[in-house]
Amino acid sequence: MIIAVDDLGENAIYPAVDMIFNNRLNVLEYQVSPADLPDKVLWKVEAVALKVVKDLKSPGIFAVELFVDNQDNVFVNETAPRVHNSGHHSIEANYSSQFDMLWRIMLGYPLGSTAHILPAAIVNLLGTAGHSGEAVYEGLQQILQIENVFVHIYGKKETRPGRKMGHITILSKEKQELIHQANRINQTVKVVSKPVI
Numbered sequence: 001m002i003i004a005v006d007d008l009g010e011n012a013i014y015p016a017v018d019m020i021f022n023n024r025l026n027v028l029e030y031q032v033s034p035a036d037l038p039d040k041v042l043w044k045v046e047a048v049a050l051k052v053v054k055d056l057k058s059p060g061i062f063a064v065e066l067f068v069d070n071q072d073n074v075f076v077n078e079t080a081p082r083v084h085n086s087g088h089h090s091i092e093a094n095y096s097s098q099f100d101m102l103w104r105i106m107l108g109y110p111l112g113s114t115a116h117i118l119p120a121a122i123v124n125l126l127g128t129a130g131h132s133g134e135a136v137y138e139g140l141q142q143i144l145q146i147e148n149v150f151v152h153i154y155g156k157k158e159t160r161p162g163r164k165m166g167h168i169t170i171l172s173k174e175k176q177e178l179i180h181q182a183n184r185i186n187q188t189v190k191v192v193s194k195p196v197i
Contacts, residue, residue, distance in 0.1 A: 004060075017086055100112055123185045135157060138192060143189055
């Protein structure tokens with residue numbers, strides 16, 4: 001959950017995201033927004049996240065990561081008092097991105113709309129195993145041909161295994177299309193090191 005709070009204590013809640021992890025590597029495979037949760041669970045997730053943020057008694061933008069177990073119990077994993085990678089999709093997917101929202105809070109402007117323009121998925125670009133050195137991005141040509149795909153390269157010159165080098169956002173009305181394209185991106189784009197000559 002990403003939650004914005006202004007100086008008056010008013011808040012704006014972004015739609016929850018589902019984070020799907022690679023069980024073998026224990027890293028984020030992709031994430032989808034909005035989360036596919038039953039209403040009862042979503043209300044609980046929102047209530048717990050909002051309580052955490054309100055108890056901090058501070059304006060700002062906050063990411064609250066939570067776990068939901070098989071009995072629909074909700075547990076807080078961590079809280080980050082800043083813009084967060086789990087909210088990067090909001091750059092293209094929401095009327096007011098987490099970055100836009102932060103400057104609104106800092107300047108005392110009204111909070112923006114957290115509503116979706118379109119549902120979104122994010123794939124993180126991680127350094128490929130066995131590669132360290134000057135970064136080279138393979139497969140971007142194919143991915144950039146897909147409609148509503150947005151590539152964000154962070155400008156890090158050096159890659160190493162598992163290092164976050166950027167992310168790719170996909171927009172679509174269809175959840176299955178988001179998942180399909182996220183998996184396609186994971187299989188196509190690789191961050192490798194430039195061969196040393």
